[in-house]
Amino acid sequence: MKRAKLSDLEAAILVKNRYGLQVLSSRELASYDDLNVHVTVGDGWENANISILSENGYVLKVLNSLDSKKTNFVYAMHAAIRHVSEKGVQTPTPVLTVTGDEFCLEELPVDTESTSNGPETAQFLVRLFHYIPGELLLGKPYTKSLCYEVGQLGGRLDRCLQDFFHSGYENHRRHWSLLEVSNLMTKSEALKSQEDKDLIRDIVASFKQNVVTHFTRLKRGIIHADLNEANIIVLPRNENTHPSLNQHDTGGYAICAVVDFGDSVHEYHVFELAIAICYIMLESTILDPMEAGRYVFAGYVKENPLPELDIDVLKECVCGRLAQSVVYGAHVHMLDPSNTYCLHTTRRGGWQILRRIWHMDKITFLNLLRQPV
CATH class of the missing domain: 3.90.1200.10 (Aminoglycoside phosphotransferase (APH), C-terminal lobe)
Structure with missing residues (x-):
């Protein structure tokens, strides 16, 4: 199992290209298997699937290489999240890409701490979620x-x-x-x-x-x-x-x-x-x-x-x-x-x-x- 590693610039480019959002700042969140990055964004956006900006920013979630292969489960998970959200349970919901997809598959750098083979890349499943503030x-x-x-x-x-x-x-x-x-x-x-x-x-x-x-x-x-x-x-x-x-x-x-x-x-x-x-x-x-x-x-x-x-x-x-x-x-x-x-x-x-x-x-x-x- 491999974990992705992104610089602030790489994360910003990914969010811009796949979600049409301009990243102002980014901060990696604690996660054991996956890569999670909290991003704040500018006022403008180029994504017809976004009707209003999340005022608290978003979380860029990059699944580990093993779970990135389980695409059918990701569809199921997103459906479950939307189901409970519609019933009033507060939980971050996924954002569609500029092409209207639930996620995108990207060839990204691998965290060198998760592999002993030196610098390499792998395919990872990428998603964006609304960020909910709190502790x-x-x-x-x-x-x-x-x-x-x-x-x-x-x-x-x-x-x-x-x-x-x-x-x-x-x-x-x-x-x-x-x-x-x-x-x-x-x-x-x-x-x-x-x-x-x-x-x-x-x-x-x-x-x-x-x-x-x-x-x-x-x-x-x-x-x-x-x-x-x-x-x-x-x-x-x-x-x-x-x-x-x-x-x-x-x-x-x-x-x-x-x-x-x-x-x-x-x-x-x-x-x-x-x-x-x-x-x-x-x-x-x-x-x-x-x-x-x-x-x-x-x-x-x-x-x-x-x-x-x-x-x-x-x-x-x-x-x-x-x-x-x-x-x-x-x-x-x-x-x-x-x-x-x-x-x-x-x-x-x-x-x-x-x-x-x-x-x-x-x-x-x-x-x-x-x-x-």
Whole structure:
């Protein structure tokens, strides 16, 4: 997999030629696999597909070389984004090129850090999105209200997408899909202790027995599948427009938008909830992880109530996602010891949270999540 590298001038020329916009400034945004550049533009434009300029600029998104080949999925992803946007979910929407296309394929320089072959070029899929101002959820204090809103966001997305489908989601599967929990033991050689291996083996067996066997009965639809701290945009809370849950939980931040549908899949709603709970638990510093998860749960089911069968497999799904995080991280680190970013979940107490939940009785786990908020 290769990542593109563009100078400010190269990015400006690309935006001008493909989107008819004059770039005034550009700034690269953090991204692990792809290249994302925030650009501001001048007043004039030469693109009949743009009716009004985005006052906050745009994001030039260049997919990595691997995902650039999945063009049918990109069409599906764009359709899903527009679908939820039309239903009131705040999310950046794609801009059509001067020729009316959803994207363009460009031969661009490769980031030398992503290849050992020296200077080279590759074909990359390029898109332009409206930019939504705000801050990442990353590093913000996870108040009860904010955790609740994360759950609401997941539930609202799944409810909005319930009547949506696109052929690009057929047979589309991602490495991070919860369906891949069944295959986790193939990477268990990266785990150093037998105790860790035994734990993962038990989680995989339980997932296969209690979740996989019920797939045909679980609530299914298109899900975002990656509601983490880097894909949620927040702003300082305005109690008039985004009131807190109660007078004891005022201030902090409120959710204003969701980004990056690159991991969206046609899977199960309980997966969405489990993934959101996991990420909030891992990043929560002022609330106990279970309490933070309780507010995510409450917000989600408020927007998108789940059948009892789905809720009954939530513990296995949460443990499955946590297991993926620690195993994938260990496996990447084994292959590349210089990569310490991949151990983020372990540093955030991923193993401790996983063991705590796994050794908790399922009824106790669900009762804790269902406590009134």
